[in-house]
Amino acid sequence: MSSLSRDEVAKLAALARIEMSEAELVSLSSQFGSILDAVARVQELNLDGVKATSHPQPLENIFREDVVLPSLTPDQALSGAPAQEDQRFRVPQILGEAE
């Protein structure tokens, strides 16, 4: 039986940039055992020598001619911005006070 503690869920939530409530951390932790058991079935087979597939198609770089094509105007690009200033996205403080 797999499990994931409340603290492990909290660490993952921090990595995923989600500020979870205590109730959510506890609830997710209690559900994770059965979810991990279900997905851990991928480890039942001997997969030695099997190639991994990340994508259904063979992917390669695709190039185009270096010509100017129509694109969004600054106004269009900023149209969904929560805040903007001087044709730029306005964001909360990124660097700490000391930096």
Next chain:
Amino acid sequence: MIKNTAAQMSSALEKGETTSVELTKIHLDRIADVDQKVKAFLHVDGESALKQAAAVDADRASGKKLGPLAGIPLALKDVLAQEGVPTTAGSKILQGWKPPYDSTVVAKLKAAGVVILGKTNMDEFAMGSSTENSGYGPTFNPWDLTRTPGGSSGGSAAAVSAFEAPLAIGSDTGGSIRQPAALTGIVGVRPTYGAVSRYGLIAYSSSLDQAGPFGRTVLDTAMLHAVIAGHDPKDATSINAPVPAVVAAAKSGDVKGLKIGVIKQLQGDGYQTGVQARFSESLDILASLGAQIVQVDCPSFEYALAAYYLIAPSECSSNLARFDAMRYGLRTGEVDGASAETVMNATREAGFGREVKRRIILGTYALSSGYYDAYYGSAQKIRTLIIEDYKKAFTQADVLVSPTSPITAFKIGEKSEDPIAMYLADVATIPVNLAGICGMSLPAGLADEDNLPVGFQIMAPAMQDQRLYQVGAALEAALVSKWGGHLISKAPALGGAR
């Protein structure tokens, strides 16, 4: 008129027996009558739909050459960007967002003169199998309003089965077109991966996502497929090859001499009695039409569900990182002195629903160092085995078949507290996505025990989508003649005034 097929509406338009404005009006009226019960739509844009319709009518009057779907109304899954129209992917984090551009699917629909009625409800970011995970409340199955229409494209499926639109667009990452089509008694196709451009399709799991058509008949679905498919330089995974002749195949429907493979692993335990019964009956019909039925073995399919619930969450944990409260969508927690990271954390907590958070955390776990090889790495290897099983099976059969969903439509709330039970709804549809091939679900009748629709799934190799329509049309014709009409005509009336 609303009960007609899109093909019939198209021919009525061509003959001048009706106009697109009239067609659009009766569908908007139908939406006004029944959508408070069905809740298929998140946003209806009647004014803009009527404007599009009037433009098509004017083009027709001026003698302009129009495509077969010009003037036909359609419901669009809210996962596709439409310029200036609210697009949320069923998430609160995108509430109020109006894209500044059209997805390629929308651009193609507009170019073909298709009239977009509005945006349909869905599980948030297409994560779910019941449409209950929408940030805006569930959609209800028109066959029984206490049940889910399936998901994640439940709004699109319900709109078509409730006669709110003759056609709809959905997207299918693990079965999200085929499973709701099955549960609402209509036709749904997930095209080959790369056949329909993903440009402007809000990403859940990029190696699995694919938009596709819904209709009430195989031919209608093919006509819509032909409109949205085709190479797009804006999508690097778009296949640069001619669109398979899906409409011709839907009109031919000949299966004489065709080999149809029944997948041993996609039946038996967990499949409802009535689902099995309708499936076997359809096989008998196909055999009586001259197809040869063979049994095929795909042992790795036992592991498909486990592999999917690692691969899709892993990709989603990366894809959904873009919702960062900086450039568009929700921003919250912006108290004095709050850093960008604090705002980001608070916004993602407030904007994402329970299932989305669950999958982001699962994906973050599966990709984290120390666990990557055991989880994501193993899942990718299972993916290879599934592709190989399909390759082998397609040397023994031209198409493969199974029930679409192991069960018929379930009650609202029945599985929402049990993620594993919900995930099992996709057990028969997921292998197609992992292999990047194409699949169709079409109605096979009603299950005896609950009188609810059962879906029959057909699978074909990549870029052989026409085979789905060929077999689907043959089975549909035989079933319709046996029933004396399409299955959807047996759906309850919903008490609409018209």
